[in-house]
Amino acid sequence: MSAPTVTPGLDTAPTSHPRLLAWVREVAELTTPERVVWCDGSAPEWERLTGELVDAGTLVRLNPSLKPNSFWSRTDPSDVARVEERTFICSVDEADAGPTNNWMAPAEMKRTMTELYRGCMTGRTMYVIPFCMGPLTAENPMFGVEITDSAYVVASMRVMTRMGQQALDKMGDDADFVACLHSVGAPLAPGESDVLWPCNDTKYISHFPETREIWSYGSGYGGNSLLGKKCYSLRIASAIARDEGWLAEHMLILKLTSPEGDVRYIAAAFPSACGKTNLAMLEPTIPGWTVETLGDDIAWMRFGSDGRLYAVNPEYGLFGVAPGTDWKTNPNAMRTLARGNSIFTNVALTDDGDVWWEGMGEPPAHLTDWHGNDWTPTSDRPASHPNSRFCTPISQCPILANEYEDPKGVPIDAILFGGRRKTTIPLVTQARDWTHGVYLGATISSETTAAAAGKVGVVRRDPMAMLPFIGYNAGDYLRHWIEMGKGAEGDPDKLPKIFYVNWFRRGDDGRFLWPGFGENSRVLKWVVERLNGTADAVETPVGFVPASSSLDVSGLDLSEADLAAVLAVDAEEWRSEIPQVTEWFEKFGDKLPGVLWSELDALKARLGIE
Numbered sequence: 001m002s003a004p005t006v007t008p009g010l011d012t013a014p015t016s017h018p019r020l021l022a023w024v025r026e027v028a029e030l031t032t033p034e035r036v037v038w039c040d041g042s043a044p045e046w047e048r049l050t051g052e053l054v055d056a057g058t059l060v061r062l063n064p065s066l067k068p069n070s071f072w073s074r075t076d077p078s079d080v081a082r083v084e085e086r087t088f089i090c091s092v093d094e095a096d097a098g099p100t101n102n103w104m105a106p107a108e109m110k111r112t113m114t115e116l117y118r119g120c121m122t123g124r125t126m127y128v129i130p131f132c133m134g135p136l137t138a139e140n141p142m143f144g145v146e147i148t149d150s151a152y153v154v155a156s157m158r159v160m161t162r163m164g165q166q167a168l169d170k171m172g173d174d175a176d177f178v179a180c181l182h183s184v185g186a187p188l189a190p191g192e193s194d195v196l197w198p199c200n201d202t203k204y205i206s207h208f209p210e211t212r213e214i215w216s217y218g219s220g221y222g223g224n225s226l227l228g229k230k231c232y233s234l235r236i237a238s239a240i241a242r243d244e245g246w247l248a249e250h251m252l253i254l255k256l257t258s259p260e261g262d263v264r265y266i267a268a269a270f271p272s273a274c275g276k277t278n279l280a281m282l283e284p285t286i287p288g289w290t291v292e293t294l295g296d297d298i299a300w301m302r303f304g305s306d307g308r309l310y311a312v313n314p315e316y317g318l319f320g321v322a323p324g325t326d327w328k329t330n331p332n333a334m335r336t337l338a339r340g341n342s343i344f345t346n347v348a349l350t351d352d353g354d355v356w357w358e359g360m361g362e363p364p365a366h367l368t369d370w371h372g373n374d375w376t377p378t379s380d381r382p383a384s385h386p387n388s389r390f391c392t393p394i395s396q397c398p399i400l401a402n403e404y405e406d407p408k409g410v411p412i413d414a415i416l417f418g419g420r421r422k423t424t425i426p427l428v429t430q431a432r433d434w435t436h437g438v439y440l441g442a443t444i445s446s447e448t449t450a451a452a453a454g455k456v457g458v459v460r461r462d463p464m465a466m467l468p469f470i471g472y473n474a475g476d477y478l479r480h481w482i483e484m485g486k487g488a489e490g491d492p493d494k495l496p497k498i499f500y501v502n503w504f505r506r507g508d509d510g511r512f513l514w515p516g517f518g519e520n521s522r523v524l525k526w527v528v529e530r531l532n533g534t535a536d537a538v539e540t541p542v543g544f545v546p547a548s549s550s551l552d553v554s555g556l557d558l559s560e561a562d563l564a565a566v567l568a569v570d571a572e573e574w575r576s577e578i579p580q581v582t583e584w585f586e587k588f589g590d591k592l593p594g595v596l597w598s599e600l601d602a603l604k605a606r607l608g609i610e
């Protein structure tokens, strides 16, 4: 290595952006890849990369007559979900990471990770992916560039973001961008053959909010490696949004049209694997209502000149939970996937080259499971991983709303918060006002799911469904939400109304009390009628719940007892939540807005405590 080495691709960049060129060179010198490839986002590039991944065995091409241009992949069994324990907010000041994030000083993290990155792309290709979150036609397009040594990441980023030459051209020579560095952390010695899913036991998902950089190492799983998604559009963007007076949220966006043709836009925040994709693509069971999709995971919301809050989905694809998705629960997802152009990860493979997962009706007599082993219905292990995912273009969604490409976004009428709780939380509750709504969001409780590594089913507080995604101090985040309640130019009347839903309440026998999925349209109808002032509600200590006659349950096979149980506000259950909420709020010290303590005090008084 005495003569200066020339890395193929390094000196033939399709851009003259000085900062970008300098950064790419610096990373290449550190990570020593075999070659550098600038991704153009073209169809031939997709063909080439997926072809190479098929040759390597990382992808298996599905039967083109069933799932055209689609692929099956299996990860290393240790690399199946987000790793919250290994996710860091490296703000200069530790206090800025707050009580809910892991923190390390930026210089120390960079020292540690630089050593991990040194030579980490040896024997591999380094890809440069210019991308834009949100429409390229936005007034201020939100650019990023991801460097990665994973072709799977490149292919997935092509589905999930607007990327390639179009983004690079739009960036010109001086646009700002979030620098996103990713490596699977698995260099190849000369002659060493690759494994199907390279990754490293050491993992870091690090964010530098001040310099707007992301460094990810050791994992190929989407939530850790598709850096435009959680890392940029939630963690980094939430810090930008705090500074600039907007919101970056873990929310779906949908358009709801009533039989009379009235249009409402609804955003909803539920924790990971708690129903956003399903609600966003819902097929209403009540006649005359239609739902159209705008987004299923992330919403960026800014005030418009009319004082209303407008939401844009920054993503270009859907990275959805596979298990539970079928023609009964989410037919629009099935139609989207039937159009092909998708990557399936950790689902099961059928003998005729299609995909299968739990919740998709009767299993076939034989499958290849997500470990690559033979599987039959007598097996005592699931064929798909509970966090197996489909990655598919949102443009294929048959009910995608026209407004999807509008850089201005859509004016939000209602925000739903929600979580997965077996008990306590009613099907739907309307907040008394914005501050009470922020209280409800701040105290969301939900059972953990397989979307993150760790124990499943543990109830935890998940503020605005953003616990793993707030890129700064969560106390400051809640204060920011309270501030947003003043509205643009002090006009709070134009703010969305806030509701809290729970599709997951169970009876004593363990079954879901509410049928969910398409039937959730009944709850959306009640929400709209509340906005219109036409539906009755009962005031309870925790907010307004539907009067039993005001929720449309016509044609629904639901007993009176189950309806009452799913709407019930049991004061005893709520009183037993109070110590947990108190403990939760105490975590924030003096960062917690005082009005949230006042909300808790008022709730205690209404529950007859003290």
Ligand SMILES: Nc1nc2c(ncn2[C@@H]2O[C@H](COP(=O)(O)OP(=O)(O)OP(=O)(O)O)[C@@H](O)[C@H]2O)c(=O)[nH]1
Pocket: 270, 271, 272, 273, 274, 275, 276, 277, 278, 279, 296, 297, 319, 320, 321, 322, 323, 324, 325, 329, 451, 503, 504, 512, 515, 516, 517, 520
């Ligand atoms: N019982 C019940 N289950 C639901 C309902 N909606 C969604 N689910 C199930 O919950 C799981 C997760 O749903 P998703 O819609 O993919 O969750 P998400 O919020 O988009 O998740 P992330 O992509 O992880 O952010 C799936 O297995 C669904 O089948 C519902 O209304 N009732």
Ligand SMILES: O=C([O-])CC(=O)C(=O)O
Pocket: 081, 082, 222, 223, 224, 229, 230, 271, 272, 273, 297, 319, 451, 452
């Ligand atoms: O980030 C992921 O892996 C998928 C996702 O939407 C979530 O976990 O909320």
Ligand SMILES: [Mn+2]
Pocket: 250, 271, 272, 273, 297
């Ligand atoms: Mn999510």
